Amino acid sequence: ARRVQSVVDAAVMAHGEEPRDLLDSLLTNLTSLQVLERRGVSITDGSSMERYEDYAKRKPKDNGVEGIPTGLSFFDAEYRLGWLPGELIGIVGRIFIGKTWLLLHFSLTAWLSGRRILLLSPEMPTEEAESRYDALYLGRNGVTIDATDLYRGFVPTDAMKVLAKRAAERQDWITLDSVEGKPFSIGEIPRLIRQYKPDLLAIDGMPLIGGSSKGQIWEVVKEVSYGLKSLAVANKIAIIITTQASRGAANPSRPPALHEIGYGDAFGQACDRILALSRKGRDPKSMTVTIQKFRKGQPKHGGIHLFFDPSRGRIWEHDNRDDSAGTGSTGDSGGDEHGGDGNDDLMSIP
Structure with missing residues (x-):
């Protein structure tokens, strides 16, 4: 007291x-x-037998994934380690490269696997964030629509209404924005976690999360970074957050290195995984995701190459699908801009 x-x-x-x-x-x-x-207190040596039994139970069956599926074969297939409870995952890139879209893509993959999502959107209003969700969700189910059409208004097709009805049955994705323009603070996030009980907390914008005191930005980033890591561990959830690369990473075709994360080293030190984004050549519909840090495995400096047309709901690894425009299960259908019948299984993960 x-x-x-x-x-x-x-x-x-x-x-x-x-x-x-x-x-x-x-x-x-x-x-x-x-x-x-x-x-949490555990008698480490005395609990050895129970822990070994837990290892055996935890082993993925039938080449499954431990944790939340990521949608990236490097984690899901090669390591079979999805996003794990207690992990802080950072997405790093320069402005306008697609950090928010990739954050939503990972969140949608988790949601489709049956997980509960809490999205904190300090930069975008809820309406924009949910329009992006709709574009990705429809695209994942074979119905192509440009998010720009959703921003300015659009009459949904019957296939879209069917998918919307299926999604509405879940009620497992909560989006919060900054209604009055005041940033989220690290102090209120524990309450939000207790209130909404997510499996995955997605945060769009490290610099927009405030600290408990008004210090220099690197001091705030340090407090927020280690605070989020502690929250992930204490609540046994995974947290994914986007942040800016520094001006030293101005070349968008080269992935930002760990020392090029904006606002100091604390973010890189606190994260369990760091995904650095870059553009593959001059192709606007390409993205390279370089694994700069992976605490439970090895980095992948060669990168994972994605076909990246997110506003039309189309993101996938180049090796897994035909990446030519107008093909693929979420691509155009016979020239119909809004092709696809939307009858794919809602819970399937491409």
Whole structure:
């Protein structure tokens, strides 16, 4: 009780005239206090037999994936390790390269595997984020629609309505935006996790997450990075977050290196996996995902090459599908811009 009172007193002294800042500070510091008091304890040597039995139970059956499927063969097929509880995964790239689209693609893959998603969208309003979700979801089910059409209004086809009805039965994807233009803070994220209970927390924009105090941006990024990692571990969920590469990574055809992550080294140190994005040559419908860090495996510096036409719901590995325009299960059908009958199994993962 004495420690709680000291936290409250310090917060009131620092933020007494600013109710919102006071609340953010209390949430952050009291949550940290709670985590300190609730550390997981295990007798490591004494639990060896139980742990070995758990290893055997955990082994993926029939070449399956442990954790949440990623949609990338490097993780799902080669290592058979999807996004795992306790992991912080970073997506790094320069502006306008497609970080948000890839974040939504990973989230959709997780959702299609039956997981619950919480998307924090401090940069985009909910309407735009959900239009992107619709474009990707429809494309994954064989119905092509450009997200731009959705932004300006569009009369859905019967196939789209069928898919929308199937999706509505789930109620497992929650999107939150910054209604009043105030950024999310690291202090309120624990409450959101407890409230919505996601398997995967997706955050679009590290620089738009505020810290508990007003320091330099590298100090805030350090606090947020390690705070998110602690939340992933404490809540046994996976967290994926996008962030900017520094100006040193200005060449979009070269993937950002670890030292080119914006705002200091803390983000790279806190993450379990770092995916760096670059463009493959001058092709606007290509993307290379380089695995710069993989704590449970080895990096893949050669990269994973994607066909990348996200606004029309089409993202896949080059090796897995015909990447020519107008073909493939999510491509155009006989010149019909909105081709596909939408009768594919909702839960199938390409």
